[in-house]
Amino acid sequence: MARTVIPFGPQHPVLPEPLQLKLVMEDDKVIEALPAIGYVHRGLEKLAELKDFNQMIYVVERVCGICSFMHSMAYVRGIESIMGIQIPDRAEYLRVIWAEIGRLQSHFLWLGLLADAFGFESLFMETWKYREKILDLMEMTTGNRVIVSANKVGGVAHDFTDEHVKAILLAVSDLEKEMHQVETVFVQNYTVKQRTIGVGVLTRSEAIEYSVLGPIARASGIKMDLRETGYSAYKYLNFETIVEKEGDCYARTVVRIREIYQSLDLIRQAVEKLPTGDIIVPVKGFPKGEVISRLEQPRGEAIYYISANGTKNLQRLKIRTPTFGNIPALLKMLPGSNLQDVPVLVLTIDPCISCTER
């Protein structure tokens, strides 16, 4: 049989981001997938050598629009550990709450995009309706929906008022109720099951071999969640890493749905334990030294390498984002699948190409 090469992307109705896959097809089966990235490279790492280290917070937030808060959190945690700053407990809790709100909106967005990928438009609209409530929480507490700019070196820029706390608790309980209805559609619906069960199976040994990260690793039975290391205020909160064994698209969906409940629970715990006190400590001087700062983003583990030489500009900033580690696993999953499963498979790794290219 003759082979054909079909370009999938960089502009594709199902992908919000410019990932190109050259699919080598034999009839309807994918034989090989060749990735081509580099469509949205912006050179943000180089900017670290030109901007003040405080101004870089606003630049690293723009690495990714979805996990913007966590990018800035990884960066400021790195700078704080170089400079030996101990931030107030309240700031740690606020960071965790915002990070979990960010995780919620990312997972809701992903669920909607997955529904869109297998052509379930009404489910897509339904999921994004709930995401809007989460973004409203962000805007109410920080002033912006997505690029929140709430992190500072030494603490956070905004504090919660009593009204905010009430609104957050109310929204959390509302979302939990509504999520149960959406969950039953994702978990029990015949159409969804047909499109996800047994598609793109990544076994545990393959997952270890390809060193996958985040929800994909957890869906393949690897118990790996950086939040368990207890960075920031996670050490004061109770939670268990969510693990599924099957390793197919269905398991990845279930992992993310269960993580939504976990995030809701974490927000509730953190709001209840929220201590009083300052939210920021004054910072003097410039950082000198180098550090590796890691944290768990909605898509997996992000690594920040920061090297500072005692001036206001950093010497080097290197960002390893989770999608970069997950693309090899995608290339493993694609061969052997049908063409109609390609959008679903690409989406289950939750690709963030602007993150990967920075």
Added chain:
Amino acid sequence: MAKMSELIARNFFGKKPTRLFPAAPERIAFDRSRGRIVFNEKTCILCSICARRCPANALTVDRATGKWELDAFRCIICGECVAACPKKSITMSNERRHGSETKVVETFMMEPPKPPVPKKPIPVKPVEALDISTEK
């Protein structure tokens, strides 16, 4: 499938989650919403701290001519200048600026600060001067 039909039925008969903008008014902004930067030229001392702190280089302050300029197309509304201003001349409003086809640049002209008066050199009396010619 029954669950999805229930959701669809609720959406069909329930309140609409979207609004018909621009026919309907937009959502009222939250108090803390970062809409746009408001500048008060009466209290500004042209110290140019805001221009130095701006991560997007949207602000230009010229002390010689007394000009304070905001390029609204560059501004990312991070609030760094609002926090930095020592005289609280820059404030954040929750009213959003709407889309524009032409470049929006807000320019304020103020009286330039007077250059500092140069100090008079202290006259040295010849009596106190050390005479090295007579030193042995």
